[in-house]
Amino acid sequence: MAGAMLAEQSEQTQQCVTCHRESEIAPVIVSQWQQSAHAKNGVGCYECHAAQPTDVDAFEHYEATISIIVSPKDCAACHEKEVKEFDGSHHAKGGQILGSLDNVLGEVVEGVPAANSGCKQCHGSEIKVLEKGKLDPTTWPNTGIGRLNPDGSKGSCSACHSRHAFSPALARQPENCGKCHLGPDHPQYEIYTESKHGIAFRAFIHKMNLSNDTWVLGIDYDAAPTCATCHMSAAKGLTLTHDIGTRISWTLRPEVSIKLENWEQRRDRMKLVCQNCHTPAYVDGFYQQFDDVIELYNEKFAKPAQAIMKSLLVAGKINPTPFDEEIEWTYFYLWHHEGRRARHGASMMGPDYTQWHGFYDIAHRFYIEFIPEAERLLPGVTAEHMASDLHKWTKGLSAEEREQIKQFYRERYGQ
Known part of the structure; x- marks a missing residue:
C-alpha cells in the first residue's frame, strides 16, 4: 500500500516499521498492517504494543517498553463496546476447558504437548x-x-481478527470460524458447507461485499448468510454484537441438551435474522423440526445412557477415574461425538450430519455397543430404560411390518 494512503504515525511506530523492514525480521507484518484500518487511522505498532514497566509481561525493546501480547484489555482502549460484549460471551469462557473432562483427555490421557498444540490453540x-x-x-x-x-483479561481478539491486517473480510468468512468449529465432535463448518446456506455462499461469494465497512443483511448484501450473519452481524431489528450466544436457544455441547436462560428472547433474535430471507411459517417449521430432534436425542438416548452410567458408578462397576474403562469411551463417543453431530446438523440444516454422521452412529453406538457393555458389567441395569416404547423395536418387527418393507423394495428396485 502506498505510504500516502496512511495516516501520520507516531515516532515510535515509525521506528518499529523501519527496523522490521531493514532487519527483515517478520517484514510481512508491516505490509499487512499498512493495508489495515489501523494504519489508515494512525494506530500503529507502538499504540497497540506499548506497555507499562509494571506490567508482568513488559520488557525493554530498543528503548521502548512493550509487550508481545495485545489483549482484549488493550483493544478496549478503542473498542470498549466490542470488548464488553465479548467479555460476557461464551467465547470468553473458552479457557474453562482447562479444568474439564475434555482437558483430562487432552493433558492426561493424551499428553500435555498434544493439549498445547491442540485443545488450547482453540480454547x-x-x-x-x-x-x-x-x-x-x-x-x-x-x-x-x-x-x-x-493482564488478567480473557480472550484473544486475533482469534477472529487475524493480525496484522485485521481484515473484516477474513473475520466474516466461514473458514475463519472453521479453524475451531470443525471435526468429529463439533463439525459446524462442515455442516455449514453442506447446507443450502453454505452452497449459496460459495456460489455468490463475489456478491457478499465482505470488505465493506458496514455489513448489514438486506442492505449491504443478500446473497447468503455466513456464521457471522446469523450469530453476530447486524440485520433488520438487530445490531452487531460480539456476544455470540445472544441468538442461541439450546446448548448442544453437554451430554443432555438444555435450553439456555432466556431462551425465548434468544430465539426471537435469531428468528429476526431468519425472517430476512424466510417467512415466519417457514422459520417456525424449522424450529419445530430442530426442537423435535433435540427432544428425541435427549429422551431416547442421552438421558437413559446418562442414568445407566450413574447406576454403574453407584454400584461400583466403574470407578470415578475417566477414560480408564471401555464403556467410558463408548459413552463419550455417544454424546461427545455422535450426539453433538446430530444436534448440530439439525441446528444448521445439515441433513447428512443429522442422519448418517449423527443418529445412525448414535443408534449403532447405543444399541450395539453401549447397552451390551452395560449389561455385561451389571446385568439388568438397562432393563427399565429399554422397556420404553422408544426402544420397543428391539423386541422385533411384526410380520406385517417386515412384509411392508419387502414390498417397498420389490416395487421400487425390483428386488
Whole structure:
C-alpha cells in the first residue's frame, strides 16, 4: 500500500516499521498492517504494543517498553463496546476447558504437548511469563478464543481478527470460524458447507461485499448468510454484537441438551435474522423440526445412557477415574461425538450430519455397543430404560411390518 494512503504515525511506530523492514525480521507484518484500518487511522505498532514497566509481561525493546501480547484489555482502549460484549460471551469462557473432562483427555490421557498444540490453540492457554517479560514457549504462541492473559483479561481478539491486517473480510468468512468449529465432535463448518446456506455462499461469494465497512443483511448484501450473519452481524431489528450466544436457544455441547436462560428472547433474535430471507411459517417449521430432534436425542438416548452410567458408578462397576474403562469411551463417543453431530446438523440444516454422521452412529453406538457393555458389567441395569416404547423395536418387527418393507423394495428396485 502506498505510504500516502496512511495516516501520520507516531515516532515510535515509525521506528518499529523501519527496523522490521531493514532487519527483515517478520517484514510481512508491516505490509499487512499498512493495508489495515489501523494504519489508515494512525494506530500503529507502538499504540497497540506499548506497555507499562509494571506490567508482568513488559520488557525493554530498543528503548521502548512493550509487550508481545495485545489483549482484549488493550483493544478496549478503542473498542470498549466490542470488548464488553465479548467479555460476557461464551467465547470468553473458552479457557474453562482447562479444568474439564475434555482437558483430562487432552493433558492426561493424551499428553500435555498434544493439549498445547491442540485443545488450547482453540480454547486458549494460560499464558505464563518468565523472566524479563519473556513468554513461556509452552503457552505461547496462542490465539485461543478464551486465552487467559497476563493482564488478567480473557480472550484473544486475533482469534477472529487475524493480525496484522485485521481484515473484516477474513473475520466474516466461514473458514475463519472453521479453524475451531470443525471435526468429529463439533463439525459446524462442515455442516455449514453442506447446507443450502453454505452452497449459496460459495456460489455468490463475489456478491457478499465482505470488505465493506458496514455489513448489514438486506442492505449491504443478500446473497447468503455466513456464521457471522446469523450469530453476530447486524440485520433488520438487530445490531452487531460480539456476544455470540445472544441468538442461541439450546446448548448442544453437554451430554443432555438444555435450553439456555432466556431462551425465548434468544430465539426471537435469531428468528429476526431468519425472517430476512424466510417467512415466519417457514422459520417456525424449522424450529419445530430442530426442537423435535433435540427432544428425541435427549429422551431416547442421552438421558437413559446418562442414568445407566450413574447406576454403574453407584454400584461400583466403574470407578470415578475417566477414560480408564471401555464403556467410558463408548459413552463419550455417544454424546461427545455422535450426539453433538446430530444436534448440530439439525441446528444448521445439515441433513447428512443429522442422519448418517449423527443418529445412525448414535443408534449403532447405543444399541450395539453401549447397552451390551452395560449389561455385561451389571446385568439388568438397562432393563427399565429399554422397556420404553422408544426402544420397543428391539423386541422385533411384526410380520406385517417386515412384509411392508419387502414390498417397498420389490416395487421400487425390483428386488
